[in-house]
Amino acid sequence: MxxxxxxxxxxxxxxxxxxxxxxxxxxxxxxxxxxxxxxxxxxxxxxxxxxxxxxxxxxxxxxxxxxxxxxxxxxxxxxxxxxxxxxxxxxxxxxxxxxxxxxxxxxxxxxxxxxxxxxxxxxxxxxxxxxxxxxxxxxxxxxxxxxxxxxxxxxxxxxxxxxxxxxxxxSQFGTSIVHHALLGLLEERGLTLVSSYQVNLGGTEDFRNLTQHGGSKMVSKLNALTGDQATKDKVQIAPLGYLSQLASEKVVYLNVEAQSWGGSPVSLDVKLKVHDPxxxxxxxxxxxxxxxxxxxxxxxxxxxxxxxxxxxxxxxxx
Amino acid sequence: MxxxxxxxxxxxxxxxxxxxxxxxxxxxxxxxxxxxxxxxxxxxxxxxxxxxxxxxxxxxxxxxxxxxxxxxxxxxxxxxxxxxxxxxxxxxxxxxxxxxxxxxxxxxxxxxxxxxxxxxxxxxxxxxxxxxxxxxxxxxxxxxxxxxxxxxxxxxxxxxxxxxxxxxxxSQFGTSIVHHALLGLLEERGLTLVSSYQVNLGGTEDFRNLTQHGGSKMVSKLNALTGDQATKDKVQIAPLGYLSQLASEKVVYLNVEAQSWGGSPVSLDVKLKVHDPxxxxxxxxxxxxxxxxxxxxxxxxxxxxxxxxxxxxxxxxx
Amino acid sequence: MxxxxxxxxxxxxxxxxxxxxxxxxxxxxxxxxxxxxxxxxxxxxxxxxxxxxxxxxxxxxxxxxxxxxxxxxxxxxxxxxxxxxxxxxxxxxxxxxxxxxxxxxxxxxxxxxxxxxxxxxxxxxxxxxxxxxxxxxxxxxxxxxxxxxxxxxxxxxxxxxxxxxxxxxxSQFGTSIVHHALLGLLEERGLTLVSSYQVNLGGTEDFRNLTQHGGSKMVSKLNALTGDQATKDKVQIAPLGYLSQLASEKVVYLNVEAQSWGGSPVSLDVKLKVHDPxxxxxxxxxxxxxxxxxxxxxxxxxxxxxxxxxxxxxxxxx
Amino acid sequence: MxxxxxxxxxxxxxxxxxxxxxxxxxxxxxxxxxxxxxxxxxxxxxxxxxxxxxxxxxxxxxxxxxxxxxxxxxxxxxxxxxxxxxxxxxxxxxxxxxxxxxxxxxxxxxxxxxxxxxxxxxxxxxxxxxxxxxxxxxxxxxxxxxxxxxxxxxxxxxxxxxxxxxxxxxSQFGTSIVHHALLGLLEERGLTLVSSYQVNLGGTEDFRNLTQHGGSKMVSKLNALTGDQATKDKVQIAPLGYLSQLASEKVVYLNVEAQSWGGSPVSLDVKLKVHDPxxxxxxxxxxxxxxxxxxxxxxxxxxxxxxxxxxxxxxxxx
Ligand SMILES: NC(=O)c1ccc[n+]([C@@H]2O[C@H](COP(=O)([O-])OP(=O)(O)OC[C@H]3O[C@@H](n4cnc5c(N)ncnc54)[C@H](O)[C@@H]3O)[C@@H](O)[C@H]2O)c1
Ligand SMILES: NC(=O)c1ccc[n+]([C@@H]2O[C@H](COP(=O)([O-])OP(=O)(O)OC[C@H]3O[C@@H](n4cnc5c(N)ncnc54)[C@H](O)[C@@H]3O)[C@@H](O)[C@H]2O)c1
Ligand SMILES: NC(=O)c1ccc[n+]([C@@H]2O[C@H](COP(=O)([O-])OP(=O)(O)OC[C@H]3O[C@@H](n4cnc5c(N)ncnc54)[C@H](O)[C@@H]3O)[C@@H](O)[C@H]2O)c1
Ligand SMILES: NC(=O)c1ccc[n+]([C@@H]2O[C@H](COP(=O)([O-])OP(=O)(O)OC[C@H]3O[C@@H](n4cnc5c(N)ncnc54)[C@H](O)[C@@H]3O)[C@@H](O)[C@H]2O)c1
Structure with a gap:
């Protein structure tokens, strides 16, 4: 045993x-x-x-x-x-x-x-x-x-x-993982990133703490996305939004705008819901x-x- | 030269x-x-x-x-x-x-x-x-x-x-590629797929043709997603929707419901816009x-x- | 009593x-x-x-x-x-x-x-x-x-x-009511409708029945939206999508594209979830x-x- | 003349x-x-x-x-x-x-x-x-x-x-108008509001200014929604997010969770894009x-x- x-x-x-x-x-x-x-x-x-x-x-x-x-x-x-x-x-x-x-x-x-x-x-x-x-x-x-x-x-x-x-x-599954995967997919398929943003909303005590030392967290979130400076320059992260009504749920909105063949526009909008804990x-x-x-x-x-x-x-x- | x-x-x-x-x-x-x-x-x-x-x-x-x-x-x-x-x-x-x-x-x-x-x-x-x-x-x-x-x-x-x-x-970038990537990401992170669907809307002549021999296309779309029967059983594909107002734009809605640690719900909603041609x-x-x-x-x-x-x-x- | x-x-x-x-x-x-x-x-x-x-x-x-x-x-x-x-x-x-x-x-x-x-x-x-x-x-x-x-x-x-x-x-609350309200709001604010579509997905027996006499239902759905022919011409309704995984839940995607002052683009995307019964x-x-x-x-x-x-x-x- | x-x-x-x-x-x-x-x-x-x-x-x-x-x-x-x-x-x-x-x-x-x-x-x-x-x-x-x-x-x-x-x-068409209309529609149909939030993202100089005196703006945004305290208590507004990549575009995410007959869940998610100017x-x-x-x-x-x-x-x- x-x-x-x-x-x-x-x-x-x-x-x-x-x-x-x-x-x-x-x-x-x-x-x-x-x-x-x-x-x-x-x-x-x-x-x-x-x-x-x-x-x-x-x-x-x-x-x-x-x-x-x-x-x-x-x-x-x-x-x-x-x-x-x-x-x-x-x-x-x-x-x-x-x-x-x-x-x-x-x-x-x-x-x-x-x-x-x-x-x-x-x-x-x-x-x-x-x-x-x-x-x-x-x-x-x-x-x-x-x-x-x-x-x-x-x-x-x-x-x-x-x-x-x-x-x-x-985390097992969260913003950085999904955002990173989508940006990687674009790159793999030869698309050119135009702009991208990420909005994080949450209602836990941990999330509330994060909203108080937001600056460093933003940087670490950007780091988590990619090592490539050109990509980082095109990704923006909105201020963390503490909304008590979400309780332990975290809601994330991602947007990706890119260009495929001939400069043709491609856009991706994602809403992700997880429980951070x-x-x-x-x-x-x-x-x-x-x-x-x-x-x-x-x-x-x-x-x-x-x-x-x-x-x-x-x-x-x- | x-x-x-x-x-x-x-x-x-x-x-x-x-x-x-x-x-x-x-x-x-x-x-x-x-x-x-x-x-x-x-x-x-x-x-x-x-x-x-x-x-x-x-x-x-x-x-x-x-x-x-x-x-x-x-x-x-x-x-x-x-x-x-x-x-x-x-x-x-x-x-x-x-x-x-x-x-x-x-x-x-x-x-x-x-x-x-x-x-x-x-x-x-x-x-x-x-x-x-x-x-x-x-x-x-x-x-x-x-x-x-x-x-x-x-x-x-x-x-x-x-x-x-x-x-x-x-295609360089389209429904199957994104859906497949997201399902793969879930699996890699140890999440359990609960259900998933895909809605395809388009306005091209090619798309209109597809709506007329939909059956085989559905099967091929499912095939494109995964080789794993358990996953296929959980993925459903809505009828193709020909909407002339979209012209050469294709709009795709994806939904993925899954479970992480402790059976905790994870949900992903995606809207994708591309020009198929x-x-x-x-x-x-x-x-x-x-x-x-x-x-x-x-x-x-x-x-x-x-x-x-x-x-x-x-x-x-x- | x-x-x-x-x-x-x-x-x-x-x-x-x-x-x-x-x-x-x-x-x-x-x-x-x-x-x-x-x-x-x-x-x-x-x-x-x-x-x-x-x-x-x-x-x-x-x-x-x-x-x-x-x-x-x-x-x-x-x-x-x-x-x-x-x-x-x-x-x-x-x-x-x-x-x-x-x-x-x-x-x-x-x-x-x-x-x-x-x-x-x-x-x-x-x-x-x-x-x-x-x-x-x-x-x-x-x-x-x-x-x-x-x-x-x-x-x-x-x-x-x-x-x-x-x-x-x-219904107490459903596709037609929300779509109608949004189109009415545009009009009230002087916006010009460019295009709009509606996608209905459901998993009930009633919904499955509807997918079989879809034609007349589409007409009645359009009727429910507005009495104004100019508006109707710009609204398209995708085929009803029966997805058994939804069970008694109905999922609706609405899109509205319009123009405000100077022809400036306005876009609205809605996801609605209700239980039809x-x-x-x-x-x-x-x-x-x-x-x-x-x-x-x-x-x-x-x-x-x-x-x-x-x-x-x-x-x-x- | x-x-x-x-x-x-x-x-x-x-x-x-x-x-x-x-x-x-x-x-x-x-x-x-x-x-x-x-x-x-x-x-x-x-x-x-x-x-x-x-x-x-x-x-x-x-x-x-x-x-x-x-x-x-x-x-x-x-x-x-x-x-x-x-x-x-x-x-x-x-x-x-x-x-x-x-x-x-x-x-x-x-x-x-x-x-x-x-x-x-x-x-x-x-x-x-x-x-x-x-x-x-x-x-x-x-x-x-x-x-x-x-x-x-x-x-x-x-x-x-x-x-x-x-x-x-x-504004001719914006966050408050849409959010207010949707909350009003719920009420008219007898639904009970559970929770609702609003996220505003923008890239103009005016928007950047607003992020600096956010507090009063939040209050005025809440005021714009409704006169009813019970509703206000259930609506939360995330911090304004200045994202320069949006330029003069404003992006708004709205979520509404409500209950219809029998306490049955109703959910509405909206993405709105407008040019504020x-x-x-x-x-x-x-x-x-x-x-x-x-x-x-x-x-x-x-x-x-x-x-x-x-x-x-x-x-x-x-
Ligand atoms: N996905 C995730 O949830 C995730 C990912 C990475 C890191 N983390 C980190 O894990 C930690 C815990 O997250 P959480 O959501 O459980 O936070 P939490 O705030 O819910 O829990 C932390 C607990 O620690 C207690 N505490 C404070 N000071 C203490 C002390 N000196 N000794 C003992 N207990 C003390 C607090 O009272 C609180 O109950 C945080 O640092 C968080 O940043 C979480
Ligand atoms: N992402 C994609 O766009 C994609 C992906 C995979 C496969 N395809 C395939 O590529 C093909 C072309 O797609 P499309 O969007 O350009 O379609 P399309 O309908 O716009 O163009 C096809 C053209 O072929 C013409 N045509 C018909 N019969 C012909 C004949 N016998 N000889 C010469 N021309 C003839 C038609 O009149 C039409 O102009 C389709 O079979 C489509 O399924 C497209
Ligand atoms: N929001 C809504 O749900 C809504 C709105 C408008 C109209 N309706 C209408 O309400 C009706 C009921 O909807 P539902 O979702 O309960 O459908 P349902 O299919 O779940 O139920 C109908 C029931 O009627 C039974 N039935 C069939 N023939 C019968 C007969 N001859 N005598 C007695 N029972 C018979 C069926 O076996 C079934 O159990 C449908 O006609 C639907 O179109 C529903
Ligand atoms: N939907 C809307 O856009 C909306 C709605 C309600 C109110 N407003 C208000 O309208 C005003 C203008 O908005 P905007 O987007 O054009 O802002 P903006 O920042 O783009 O323009 C304001 C301009 O005023 C100039 N300025 C500053 N001080 C000045 C002074 N003392 N004399 C003359 N010019 C001066 C600035 O340099 C700037 O060019 C803002 O106060 C805004 O809050 C806008």
Whole structure:
């Protein structure tokens, strides 16, 4: 019998709600719907157990994880009938270096820490990474904060035989992927891009945070589209639009204007609807299993097979 | 100095209008906009000369090719300021086997026949192919009629050292390409297709013809999407809609409903606008140059490098 | 205490499923969501009781109405948790004049017959109307068959003091209403219509029937848009597209191209999704209550207040 | 023979480009395309002459009006072949109270001042209004600055027998009109609004200005939609998106989610494309003619017939 992966999660937000509910859905149904990699390093998607959870809100701390994932401002929907209590009580996390030892102790029994707090506070991310090192646990950084890209930190994980995967996950299906695919298709068919734009609307807490440090996000969105400067010059990205009515749904409008033979106009309009947290969880599940696989196989540091799942693996700019 | 390719065209419809106007546009402007292959076998897109043209309508026959391409029911737009007269007078074509020798004589000086009449009358296509054989000229079949897929005919072209490229060209950019790319993208990202449909609207004479033998076209459209039966079962294609107001514009609506992690819904809606004749001409220009290159290089019969440009190359079903 | 309206329904298809489930939903919830007229002639939407039902399929006949509404080919979704059995057993209906007396007897206790069988068989509609006359019951014709437009029949209902409302109901919200509103808005603002088209896709049995006598339906759809010939000449309607995957959902694409000041282009693209049977039931509920109100008030024949709910009231062409 | 209206324009931006080009187009073509009111107070759209123009950019001042309307940052397209020189040389305008007398003198011969500078500097608007008063000329304020809503100023115009029309024009066709019409249609049909959003994208200088004082614009956009608080609570407006690639085109995405009978979902998605300056000019032409008609008829102050063309007529809040 397989040993299930044992995960400690940091941040009990929408992505964790999608992750927890999804694992339960797959266990109950035996379904493979919407799964990219049924088995990674011998582990199925149902072979992942959450064994600890950290939050910093008064309400969530102390609650059972199953209850906490539905607390505001989380707004990812319930995807099935009632989940049983998880038996995992949410604990106080870290907001700075105070308490690293406490958290390290609470990690006993976990194999990997999944870091899923809001992006934008690298010092918090490092404090959790430090706790993971002390506890001898692998680390997955789903946020855009610099963790795996810090060579010194990466060396320490490697030396300790602990995997460190990050930074920032690429969603299973989202704006960048679709926009990139369409621009690539044009190029492959010999069309000439005239102009293109992208509008992103969302209603999650994560999305609201992004609207507050929009500038850097725009750049990273443009980067995600293409390495070709001529194309980038023709693509414009409208300001992120936070619309609470969308809840965990994300709505994207894409427009592409191009020219084919003889300068003949070609136009493409796309409306895309996804749930961002699902797109995150669908990749997180693979990163977790890769980290656990590497840990069990004694491979510390970065795992190259994670590259396709990450926006900013070690070596990329920050 | 390069010897320009010398082409005889059969059918003076929208595709020929797009081809003729496009060649003039590229010669005048030096632009490379919307060109997939700037050079094929040493020939640029401006290195193609139309040296003869065949039609079967009283109006077009006798007219200069430059005038004929704008005669009804053609409705491809003028893409630039006035074209000078071509000096090529449109001649009577074939409607059956009568007159093959006459046409063969008229082909003297041409290197390749481009067959661009309406699809659906294989015996007419064969009569022109016969004329090409007698005249020692290569043959490109842009229609869906069985010509290159006829092994006996292919053998005769091969034996005569004459290239025979066909059947049916894949448009430079159109419904099938976009729909196929999106379905492929879903699969690559591990999403599960729930349902998908495609609506095609057009206003050309060619489109109107298609609405009359819709059944087979639907099957071929489904074939173009995927080889996977499970996917095909989930894709439905609405009846072709002929709307004269669209003229040479084609409008396509695509919808894709899928599931990502946890069964979470993903939906994609696309509106695509193209000019079908431009999409045809953008590929025709490559087939012509491949045929001339093969002829000059002494390679008779089918040319494997054309496969990517054809819907039904030799060996596929008919 | 109010006397509830007592209705016999003919045809147990999607519209009746929407009607029955809707009434139950409003009774249970007390909600007024999606209701156009909360009270008509003193009757609320929950004050309507189905007391008899007629069908012609082996499966439905003999079943409780609550079960019958979910039997194939009906595909209107369940809109709430389990409905209790209705206590109404579905009976054999009429397919010609045989059995009119049997049905007339079965109508005892009803106040109004709601005729909701497939459109296109006027002789069947008349047979049911005959039964209603014999039973002394009002008649609502939701189909496009000529019933209320037959002056002789209308006279007989009037003479008998029995209301006769019809023919053909206008949906609560659908293609014609939206398209008409947008064209009207253009005109009001002084824009000049250039071209417009409409694409209708659906997956119900009713929709599949329509695709088989498409011609007349197209005409009536154009009629529904406007009385102005200049506008009609610029509007084109694509062939109805039956796509089973849509089930009871209807998807409509509208495009409007116009010109404002200086000939400047204006374009509007609309995608509309509705459930046709809901749109039908939302109007049916008003027709029923008007018929019962008129019956109780002793007003036989046609009731002018129904005009806004009908596509073809008495006096319109057939 | 009619006496043509004589107009002085303030600001030579996109709206003036659309106005000037449109008048020339209608004179040349005799067309009535896109005109809301062919004749107002006896004046056709071609009966309007621009007799003076004021700007504050070094390039435009001194140039012929016909050249100035195509100078950056103006990006409204040329709508026809070459315009002849207008004979009107652009003059320095006002940026504060200095120079009012100079401008008043330059207004000799004009009947009305059309104020078309950027919104947001009421003191500049007043300076021009002062000049109009001194010169005995009517005033039309197309901007959202408070001019006609200032009771004291309005009294002075009235006392002087000079019309004063404003403030802020409603576009001929735009986001608010379409969104408002669709929400009204829902209500009329008894549907219940669930949620709705609006996304505005544009590329003009005027649009870029708006993105800088977004807050108040959002409120006014919401106001334009409806007076009903329950509806307003369900409508959200995404941040304005300035995309230079759109030039003078405005692109709007609207979404409406509602419920019909039984709570059944209805959804509407709209993409609207217009040229904002055309929409402005199409209304300006009417305001000018109303002002001249009132002046000639000796009716000073506000003209009630202008109300439908204005967003903020006298009496509304500021
Ligand atoms: N597709 C995706 O969803 C996607 C893709 C890439 C990256 N991400 C990143 O994943 C992260 C999580 O996304 P989400 O949608 O779940 O966000 P979220 O805001 O819903 O959840 C984050 C949670 O972390 C909690 N938190 C804040 N500070 C904490 C701390 N010091 N210790 C513990 N918990 C803390 C918050 O209270 C919140 O509950 C974000 O950084 C996001 O940018 C998501
Ligand atoms: N993207 C594309 O446009 C595309 C893609 C694949 C295949 N094709 C095929 O290319 C062909 C041409 O398309 P089109 O849009 O130009 O069509 P079209 O109908 O505009 O032109 C065909 C012309 O051939 C003429 N013709 C008919 N019989 C003839 C005969 N016996 N001899 C000479 N001329 C004859 C017709 O009068 C007409 O002018 C069609 O068979 C079409 O199916 C087009
Ligand atoms: N928005 C709308 O849905 C709308 C609008 C206008 C008119 N209508 C009309 O309403 C009618 C019903 O629509 P629907 O969607 O429920 O159709 P449906 O096909 O789902 O239902 C019709 C039912 O009538 C039954 N039937 C057939 N012949 C019968 C007979 N002789 N006696 C008794 N039952 C018989 C069929 O078996 C079927 O179950 C159609 O005529 C349709 O055109 C609907
Ligand atoms: N649909 C519409 O286009 C619409 C609707 C309502 C209101 N408006 C208002 O109309 C006005 C004009 O719009 P636009 O698109 O033409 O804007 P624009 O920015 O293209 O043009 C304004 C011009 O005024 C000039 N200007 C600035 N200060 C000036 C001064 N002190 N004196 C003279 N000229 C000056 C600017 O240099 C510019 O050329 C704006 O206030 C806009 O908000 C437009």
């Amino acid at each position: 397989i040993n299930r992966a044992r995960v400690a999660v940091v941040g009990v937000g929408n992505n964790i709600s999608a992750l927890v509910q999804g694992i339960a859905f797959y266990r109950d149904s035996g379904s493979l719907v919407g799964i990219r990699r049924p088995v990674v390093d011998g582990l199925g998607v149902g072979d992942v157990d959450i064994v600890a959870a950290f939050a910093v809100s008064d309400e969530k701390v102390g609650a059972d994880l199953t209850d906490a994932i539905f607390m505001a401002p989380n707004n990812y929907p319930r995807i099935g009938a009632g989940l049983p209590p998880s038996g995992v009580r949410v604990q106080w996390g870290l907001t700075d270096e105070t308490g690293i030892d406490r958290v390290a102790q609470a990690l006993a029994g976990a194999e990997v820490v999944l870091y899923m707090a809001p992006s934008g506070r690298p010092e918090v991310a490092r404090a959790y990474a430090e706790a993971a090192l002390r506890a001898g646990v692998a680390f997955v950084n789903a946020t855009s904060d610099v963790v795996a890209r810090d060579p010194h930190l990466l060396d320490r994980f490697e030396a300790a035989g602990l995997p460190l995967l990050g930074d920032d996950l690429t 699902s797109g995150g969880a669908g990749v997180t599940i693979d990163l977790i299993r890769m980290a656990v696989g590497a840990l069990r196989g004694g491979r510390g540091g970065y795992a190259a097979e994670a590259a396709a799942l990450l926006k900013s693996p070690p070596g990329t700019a920050h | 390069i010897n320009r390719a010398r082409v005889a065209v059969v059918g003076v419809g929208n595709n020929i209008s797009a081809l003729v106007q496009g060649i003039a546009f590229y010669r005048d402007s030096g632009s490379l906009v919307g060109i997939r292959r700037p050079v094929v076998d040493g020939l640029g897109v401006g290195d193609v000369d139309i040296v003869a043209a065949f039609a079967v309508s009283d109006e077009k026959v006798g007219a200069d090719l430059t005038d004929a391409i704008f005669m009804a029911p053609n409705n491809y737009p003028r893409i630039g300021a006035g074209l000078p007269p071509s000096g090529v007078r449109v001649q009577w074509g074939l409607t059956d086997e009568t007159g093959i020798d006459r046409v063969a004589q008229a082909l003297a000086g041409a290197e390749v026949v481009l067959y661009m009449a309406p699809s659906g009358r294989p015996e007419v296509a064969r009569a022109y192919a016969e004329a090409a054989l007698r005249a020692g000229v290569a043959f490109v079949n842009a229609t869906s009629d069985v010509v290159a897929r006829d092994p006996h005919l292919l053998d005769r072209f091969e034996a005569a050292g004459l290239p025979l490229l066909g059947d049916d060209l894949t 431009s999409g045809g001409a953008g590929v025709t220009i490559d087939l012509i140059r491949m045929a001339v290159g093969a002829l000059r290089g002494g390679r008779g019969g089918y040319a494997a490098e054309a496969a990517a440009l054809l819907k039904s190359p030799p060996g596929t079903a008919h | 109010i006397n509830r309206a007592r209705v016999a329904v003919v045809g147990v298809g999607n519209n009746i499923s929407a009607l029955v489930q809707g009434i139950a939903f409003y009774r249970d919830s007390g909600s007024l969501v999606g209701i156009r007229r909360p009270v008509v002639d003193g009757l609320g939407v929950g004050d309507v009781d189905i007391v008899a039902a007629f069908a012609v399929s082996d499966e439905k006949v003999g079943a409780d109405l609550t079960d019958a509404i979910f039997m194939a080919p009906n595909n209107y979704p369940r809109i709430g948790a389990g409905l209790p059995p209705s206590g109404v057993r579905v009976q054999w209906g009429l397919t010609d004049e045989t059995g009119i007396d049997r049905v007339a007897q079965a109508l005892a206790g009803a106040e109004v017959v709601l005729y909701m069988a497939p459109s296109g068989r006027p002789e069947v509609a008349r047979a049911y109307a005959e039964a209603a006359l014999r039973a002394g019951v009002a008649f609502v014709n939701a189909t496009s068959d000529v019933v209320a437009r037959d002056p002789h029949l209308l006279d007989r209902f009037e003479a008998a003091g029995l209301p006769l409302l019809g023919d053909d109901l206008t 809901s749109g039908g039931a939302g109007v049916t509920i008003d027709l029923i209550r008007m018929a019962v109100g008129a019956l109780r008030g002793g007003r036989g024949g046609y009731a002018a207040e129904a005009a806004a709910l009908l596509k073809s009231p008495p006096g319109t062409a057939h | 009619i006496n043509r209206a004589r107009v002085a324009v303030v600001g030579v931006g996109n709206n003036i480009s659309a106005l000037v080009q449109g008048i020339a187009f209608y004179r040349d073509s005799g067309s009535l395309v896109g005109i809301r009111r062919p004749v107002v107070d006896g004046l056709g759209v071609g009966d309007v002459d621009i007799v003076a123009a004021f700007a504050v950019s070094d390039e435009k001042v001194g140039a012929d009006l016909t050249d100035a309307i195509f100078m950056a940052p103006n990006n409204y397209p040329r709508i026809g072949a070459g315009l002849p020189p207008s004979g009107v040389r652009v003059q320095w305008g006002l940026t504060d109270e200095t120079g009012i007398d100079r401008v008043a003198q330059a207004l000799a011969g004009a009947e009305v001042v059309l104020y078309m500078a950027p919104s947001g500097r009421p003191e500049v608007a007043r300076a021009y209004a002062e000049a109009a008063l001194r010169a005995g000329v009517a005033f039309v304020n197309a901007t959202s600055d408070v001019v006609a809503r200032d009771p004291h100023l309005l009294d002075r115009f009235e006392a002087a027998g000079l019309p004063l029309l404003g403030d802020d024009l409603t 055309s929409g402005g000019a199409g209304v300006t032409i009417d305001l000018i003619r109303m002002a001249v008609g009132a002046l000639r008829g000796g009716r000073g102050g506000y003209a009630a017939e202008a109300a439908a063309l204005l967003k903020s007529p006298p009496g509304t809040a500021h």
